[in-house]
Amino acid sequence: MELSCKSEYALLALIALSLHHAKGEPIRICQISAEQGIPDRYLEQLLATLRRGGFVKSQRGAKGGYLLTREPWKITLLDIVSCIEGFEAKAKELKSPQTVEGAVVCDLWKEVRQAAESVLEKCTLQDLVDNRNARQQIDLMYYI
Amino acid sequence: MELSCKSEYALLALIALSLHHAKGEPIRICQISAEQGIPDRYLEQLLATLRRGGFVKSQRGAKGGYLLTREPWKITLLDIVSCIEGFEAKAKELKSPQTVEGAVVCDLWKEVRQAAESVLEKCTLQDLVDNRNARQQIDLMYYI
DNA sequence: ATTATATCCCGGTTCTACGGTGGGGATTGT
């Protein structure tokens, strides 16, 4: 389970897409990258991965951009992170332990991974958006 | 939180040290590396890190080797992994988020990390050793 | 004292992934 900058960028982009999702209009890469401070050419790659993962669809040409394919509450964060971090993580698991000690540590690893994944599994993209809106309310109160 | 091969090697080495801990005799690097299938020169580096972290002490010269400095039940796995994966992980936290969305994702990251760390925190080196012994019993039963 | 044994410490090498950049091509609304 990796929690790299990559996954963070992907979540930020999907939050941005969720916020505009009601309108039904596509959002441009450069718009997201400007709002969230993500290098646009890098974001492009991540959105391509998310598109292949079936989370977003793209519309090419003028007035084009990206759209969510599903409602934000139908996407768990584990789905997203798994897509971004790739499936070669599964390949790493395949190295079956040769010793008793190796098996014990392997079990421990699975337990830790499970703990992390359960957090991501319980949380949907909509939950993140709700958190964002709640936090923005708080910030506004301080501003007044 | 990284769960790399590095940490796995370190845990295996410390399990091996725990198993021989009662005798009070030091164990050589080459013995551990042979038992656990760890490249000896690499293991040397990891044991040096663990020594600087205060988990093991070394005895140089003939009949030398490594020894645990504390009892296995006084060492949590979080202690070990934190020592091995380094403290620059804390530096990564320092990048305070610039946007509301960034803050939300940062909170999520902390939550995931906390979940993983709590698993490691609850488990001591002795627990690992006990698991190992229990598993070996099972293997023996199948063998008979 | 000498020697064998072991760690210690310095360095180098190879490989992979991450974060990021660039160029050219395909598609689409106006």
Place this chain on the structure above:
DNA sequence: ACAATCCCCACCGTAGAACCGGGATATAAT
């Protein structure tokens, strides 16, 4: 036609992982 926008492929620099060598140093046995 044209501009806007995504698509694809390739590249670069850096960092860390995993690993290897060589020599210095400390210790025990002789």
